[in-house]
Amino acid sequence: MLTSAAVKQQALTLGFEVCGVAPATALPELQFLPDWLARGYAGDMIYLHKSAHARADIRNFLPSARSVIVAGAIYNTDQGSGIGDQGAGTVQIARYARGQDYHLVLAERLERLVAWMRGQHAGAFDAAIFVDKHHVQERVYAQHAGVGWIGKNSCVIHPALGSFMFLCGVAVSLPLEVDAPVTDQCGACTLCIDSCPTGAIVDAHVLDATKCISYLTIEIDGAIPDAQRPHLDNHAYGCDICQEVCPFNLAPVLTADPAWQAPPRDGTSAGELWQRSDGELHEFVKGSAMTHLSLSGLRRNLAIVIGNSGDAALAPVLDRPGGGIKNAAHSAHTPVVEEAVSWAKRRLGA
Numbered sequence: 001m002l003t004s005a006a007v008k009q010q011a012l013t014l015g016f017e018v019c020g021v022a023p024a025t026a027l028p029e030l031q032f033l034p035d036w037l038a039r040g041y042a043g044d045m046i047y048l049h050k051s052a053h054a055r056a057d058i059r060n061f062l063p064s065a066r067s068v069i070v071a072g073a074i075y076n077t078d079q080g081s082g083i084g085d086q087g088a089g090t091v092q093i094a095r096y097a098r099g100q101d102y103h104l105v106l107a108e109r110l111e112r113l114v115a116w117m118r119g120q121h122a123g124a125f126d127a128a129i130f131v132d133k134h135h136v137q138e139r140v141y142a143q144h145a146g147v148g149w150i151g152k153n154s155c156v157i158h159p160a161l162g163s164f165m166f167l168c169g170v171a172v173s174l175p176l177e178v179d180a181p182v183t184d185q186c187g188a189c190t191l192c193i194d195s196c197p198t199g200a201i202v203d204a205h206v207l208d209a210t211k212c213i214s215y216l217t218i219e220i221d222g223a224i225p226d227a228q229r230p231h232l233d234n235h236a237y238g239c240d241i242c243q244e245v246c247p248f249n250l251a252p253v254l255t256a257d258p259a260w261q262a263p264p265r266d267g268t269s270a271g272e273l274w275q276r277s278d279g280e281l282h283e284f285v286k287g288s289a290m291t292h293l294s295l296s297g298l299r300r301n302l303a304i305v306i307g308n309s310g311d312a313a314l315a316p317v318l319d320r321p322g323g324g325i326k327n328a329a330h331s332a333h334t335p336v337v338e339e340a341v342s343w344a345k346r347r348l349g350a
């Protein structure tokens with residue numbers, strides 16, 4: 001007979017650091033999504049509105065689901081805090097995006113977990129994997145699977161492993177033994193709320209995504225609002241500040257998992273990246289989750305990082321996307337990028 005303990009042990013064997021099982025029910029925390037959406041906090045992430053019904057109960061994702069296996073994989077490597085903060089004009093890239101594209105890596109591991117389960121279980125059963133892009137509120141199920149609690153910064157925090165952790169899982173029709181939920185350990189701490197440069201954490205556990213640097217640098221295709229641009233500082237892709245200040249990440253667990261080791265992208269000069277051709281920029285992001293952002297979106301962010309550098313010597317660089325070689329940087333010639341360049345030049349006093 002396939003036990004919960006055996007499934008969790010196999011998940012660890014396949015490269016996950018933590019695994020738990022939650023009941024496949026409409027858990028109380030799932031009810032917050034409609035109100036959060038109604039407040040406009042999802043911004044342009046229309047897919048969240050469209051998938052709200054599916055997200056209300058995992059049985060809308062897999063009707064026969066009786067259990068939810070949630071797995072966590074630590075992505076934090078020794079390319080730790082501040083690598084991208086080596087001086088004005090170097091880019092910071094969120095830690096989760098520094099390795100291979102987690103969607104692909106984690107989906108493959110989950111498929112192997114399901115295949116192993118089918119080999120262990122005599123009867124047929126339904127299973128559906130979810131990795132971020134699927135219509136599952138994985139954080140809620142993670143809390144009820146004992147993987148961690150949802151912190152005031154909205155990240156799932158494991159008491160010993162911290163929050164630099166991918167979450168994913170499998171909904172199954174098997175009635176596996178469930179784990180106890182993790183209780184909230186944030187207490188009176190407000191470090192994440194106090195440290196957010198854009199005021200995006202509007203209340204404990206409530207993120208206004210439209211103000212969050214992750215949303216601004218990754219989720220929107222158009223112009224980043226003027227008022228928010230200085231707050232981006234040198235964040236070219238995502239932001240880790242509210243996790244870096246968290247006491248549960250003070251001595252973050254590092255992973256040696258080859259999937260998350262990568263050639264250093266974080267800490268590269270924004271001016272040097274700007275002068276690369278589109279082909280070279282494509283090579284820079286190739287294989288990582290950064291490929292989910294268009295090259296124009298990346299150039300928009302680079303222009304803002306350069307504008308925030310305070311280094312007036314970088315202003316002429318903005319006239320040389322692709323090293324100034326004709327047709328080398330088509331992605332720089334969009335209205336959004338050209339406007340960001342104008343903004344950056346003005347900010348640098350050019």
Ligand code: SF4
Pocket residue numbers: 153195196197198199200201207211212213214238239240241242243
């Ligand atoms: S990721 Fe950055 S901008 Fe977003 S809530 Fe956290 S600290 Fe604020």
Ligand code: SF4
Pocket residue numbers: 151152153154185186187189190191192193242245246247248
């Ligand atoms: S910084 Fe403090 S309040 Fe924020 S998630 Fe961490 S423990 Fe909770």
